Amino acid sequence: MADDKTVTCPDCKGEGVSRGYACPGFKPVEIPCLRCKGAKTVPEEMLQWIKNGAAMTEKRRAAKIPLREEAKRLGIPASQLTDMEMGMVKND
DSSP: OOOOEEETTTTTTOOOOOEEEEEEEEEEEEEOTTTOOOOOOOTTHHHHHEEEEEHHHHHHTTTTHHHHHHHHHHHHHHHHHHHHTTTTSSOO
């Protein structure tokens, strides 16, 4: 059975939005947080995904392997590897 514990989203700090500026006019904008999709919380296990992803990225970069090359070696789309390295999906 899946663990249904949640924690405050580490990206938006529980606000549910990401803020930035849009052109033209450099106007402030808010969009739903890309990690929690506006829910303000994420599954507790995602914190480990984030740590694992950071370690994957560090290892790949230390070896000077481009993301697309590593994705090809793994036989997965570059977008999937990006999601793994960003801790958006399970990556152990």
